[in-house]
Amino acid sequence: MSIIYTIGLGSMGQGMALSLLRAGHEVYGFDPDNERLAKVTASGGHALTRKTPAADVLVCVVLNATQTQDALFGDDGWAKHLKSGGTIVSCATVAPDFAIQMEAKAQALGLHYLDAPISGGSVRAADGQLSIMASGTPAAFDGADKALMAMADTIHRLGDQAGPGSAMKAVNQLLAGVHIAAMGEALALATSQGLDLARVLDVIRVSAGTSWMFENRAPHVIDADYTPRSMINIWPKDLGIVTQIADTAKLPLPLTQTALDQYRAAADAGLGLEDDAAITKLIASSAGLRLPVDT
Amino acid sequence: MSIIYTIGLGSMGQGMALSLLRAGHEVYGFDPDNERLAKVTASGGHALTRKTPAADVLVCVVLNATQTQDALFGDDGWAKHLKSGGTIVSCATVAPDFAIQMEAKAQALGLHYLDAPISGGSVRAADGQLSIMASGTPAAFDGADKALMAMADTIHRLGDQAGPGSAMKAVNQLLAGVHIAAMGEALALATSQGLDLARVLDVIRVSAGTSWMFENRAPHVIDADYTPRSMINIWPKDLGIVTQIADTAKLPLPLTQTALDQYRAAADAGLGLEDDAAITKLIASSAGLRLPVDT
Structure with a gap:
C-alpha cells in the first residue's frame, strides 16, 4: 500500500x-x-x-x-x-x-x-x-x-x-481531433443529401470510412445529446499543442490546422462547453441544415 | 442462371x-x-x-x-x-x-x-x-x-x-479520404518526434485515434510498400465529387477541401499512380523527414 x-x-x-x-x-x-x-x-x-x-x-x-x-x-x-x-x-x-x-x-x-x-x-x-x-x-x-x-x-x-509519451499522445490527439471534425462534415453532407443519420452510422460502421471517433460520437448527434463527455474546448488546446510541436519541427500539417481552426470557430460560436460532437452543428449551420433535435 | x-x-x-x-x-x-x-x-x-x-x-x-x-x-x-x-x-x-x-x-x-x-x-x-x-x-x-x-x-x-446509394458512397469517401490524409500527418508528426512507426501503429490501433484506414494503410508506410492497392489518383476524383455535391448544397467542407488539395498536390508531385498511403511522403518531404525505406 x-x-x-x-x-x-x-x-x-x-x-x-x-x-x-x-x-x-x-x-x-x-x-x-x-x-x-x-x-x-x-x-x-x-x-x-x-x-x-x-x-x-x-x-x-x-x-x-x-x-x-x-x-x-x-x-x-x-x-x-x-x-x-x-x-x-x-x-x-x-x-x-x-x-x-x-x-x-x-x-x-x-x-x-x-x-x-x-x-x-x-x-x-x-x-x-x-x-x-x-x-x-x-x-x-x-x-x-x-x-x-x-x-x-x-x-x-x-x-x-520523458518525451515519447507526450509525443505519442499528440499523434493520437491529431487523429482523434481530425476524425471528429471529419465526422461533422460527413454527417452534415449526409443531412444535405436527405440521408437518415442512424442509417449512415449503420453503414459507415462496417465500411472503410469508419473510425473509433465516428462510432463513438455520431450517436451523440443522432440523439441530439450534446452533454459534454469531452468538450469542444479540449481541442483548441490539444490540437494547439500538436501544431506547436509540428511548427518546431517545421512540419506543415494543413489538415490538423484546418480542424484546429474549426474547433476555434466552434468555441467562438459559443459551443465550447458542449460535447465535441457539436462541431457538427457549426458545419451544418453554415448551410442552414437541420440536424436531429432532442424530442 | x-x-x-x-x-x-x-x-x-x-x-x-x-x-x-x-x-x-x-x-x-x-x-x-x-x-x-x-x-x-x-x-x-x-x-x-x-x-x-x-x-x-x-x-x-x-x-x-x-x-x-x-x-x-x-x-x-x-x-x-x-x-x-x-x-x-x-x-x-x-x-x-x-x-x-x-x-x-x-x-x-x-x-x-x-x-x-x-x-x-x-x-x-x-x-x-x-x-x-x-x-x-x-x-x-x-x-x-x-x-x-x-x-x-x-x-x-x-x-x-437512384441517389441515396451515391450519396452514401460520397459520405464514406469523405471520411476515408480525410482519414488517409490524417494518417499521413500523424505518421509524419510521429517521425518528427523520433517515434517508431510500428510502435505507433500498435498504440493507435487500441486508442481513440484509430480508423479503419489508419489500420489498413499505415502498414504500407511502415513497410515502405507503395504498390497501389488504391491509388492517390482516386482521391482528386472522389473528393472532387464530394465537394461538388457539397457546393451544390452550399455546404462548406473545409477539412475535405484541404484533403482534396493535398491529394492534388501529391498527384502533381508525381505520386498519382502510387498507393494512396504515399500521401505520407508528400507531408514528410515538406519537412525533410525520412520515412521507412524499402530494404
Whole structure:
C-alpha cells in the first residue's frame, strides 16, 4: 500500500483517485472544487494538506502545462512533499519538450518522473481501465508501477526518458481531433443529401470510412445529446499543442490546422462547453441544415 | 442462371466478374485492355460483342460518370443490348444527381437501374464479399438480386430510387479520404518526434485515434510498400465529387477541401499512380523527414 497524492479531480482524475482507493492505496486528493474533493473523501480518501504524510507517488491530472508546472513546482507545488526517491506520474496532454523540462526539475529534487498521458475517457478512468502512453526511466516505471496497475489496463512503454509519451499522445490527439471534425462534415453532407443519420452510422460502421471517433460520437448527434463527455474546448488546446510541436519541427500539417481552426470557430460560436460532437452543428449551420433535435 | 454483362474489368470489376462466374452465371466481359479480358475468358467467361445474347443484368464498374454515361448510353453503349425489363447495376462513384439522370435514361428504355456504389477493395471483390451501398426501385433490386448475391456479402438498401446509394458512397469517401490524409500527418508528426512507426501503429490501433484506414494503410508506410492497392489518383476524383455535391448544397467542407488539395498536390508531385498511403511522403518531404525505406 502506497501513499498517493492525486492532484486534479475532474472527470478523469476523479475516477483515477477512486481506482487507486479500490486498490487499497492511501489516497490524498487535491482540487480547488470542494464538491469534487468531497466525492473522494466520501469513498475513503483524504484531503491533501500541508500536514499530509509524504507521498510515494504523485499523480497529476490537471488541464495543461501551466497547471502541471504550478501543481508540481510552483510556490505551493506538491513535488517537495514527496518522499525522497518518490515518483511523479504526469498525465496532462503537454508538448514533449515541456515533459522533458519537468523530468529535469523532478530529478533535481531527487524524484522520478513518468511522462504518462492518458486516454480512454471518464468511464474507463472510473473503472481503472485507462490506456497510458508512458515514457520515463526504469526507476520511474518501477516507482509508478502500483499506481499504474490500479488506474490502467494498458500501459504503452514508449521510451526511457520523458518525451515519447507526450509525443505519442499528440499523434493520437491529431487523429482523434481530425476524425471528429471529419465526422461533422460527413454527417452534415449526409443531412444535405436527405440521408437518415442512424442509417449512415449503420453503414459507415462496417465500411472503410469508419473510425473509433465516428462510432463513438455520431450517436451523440443522432440523439441530439450534446452533454459534454469531452468538450469542444479540449481541442483548441490539444490540437494547439500538436501544431506547436509540428511548427518546431517545421512540419506543415494543413489538415490538423484546418480542424484546429474549426474547433476555434466552434468555441467562438459559443459551443465550447458542449460535447465535441457539436462541431457538427457549426458545419451544418453554415448551410442552414437541420440536424436531429432532442424530442 | 442469368446472362450478365460486366463492363470494366479493372481491380474491382475483374473480381466481380469472376465472382459472378463462380455463382454459375453466363458472364460477358468488356474492357479495352485485352489482358484483363483474357483473365475473365480464361475462367469461363466470354468477350462481350455486338452478337452476344441479350442480357438480364449489366454490371457497370468503370472509373467515373463520363465512362458510365458512355458505356451505358453512348453511341456504342450497352444498355440497348439488355432484355426488355433488364437491370443495370451501376457501381462507379458518381454524384447522386448523375445517378438520378442515368436512372431516368434507363427507365426510358424500359430498363431498371440500381444506383450501387461498391466498397471493400479488390481482395473482397475477388471473394464476392463486397459491400454495396444501393438504392433503386423494388423492381431494380429484384432484377439485380442474383448478381448482388454473387458479388457482395453486405447490401445496404438505402432508398427506393437512384441517389441515396451515391450519396452514401460520397459520405464514406469523405471520411476515408480525410482519414488517409490524417494518417499521413500523424505518421509524419510521429517521425518528427523520433517515434517508431510500428510502435505507433500498435498504440493507435487500441486508442481513440484509430480508423479503419489508419489500420489498413499505415502498414504500407511502415513497410515502405507503395504498390497501389488504391491509388492517390482516386482521391482528386472522389473528393472532387464530394465537394461538388457539397457546393451544390452550399455546404462548406473545409477539412475535405484541404484533403482534396493535398491529394492534388501529391498527384502533381508525381505520386498519382502510387498507393494512396504515399500521401505520407508528400507531408514528410515538406519537412525533410525520412520515412521507412524499402530494404
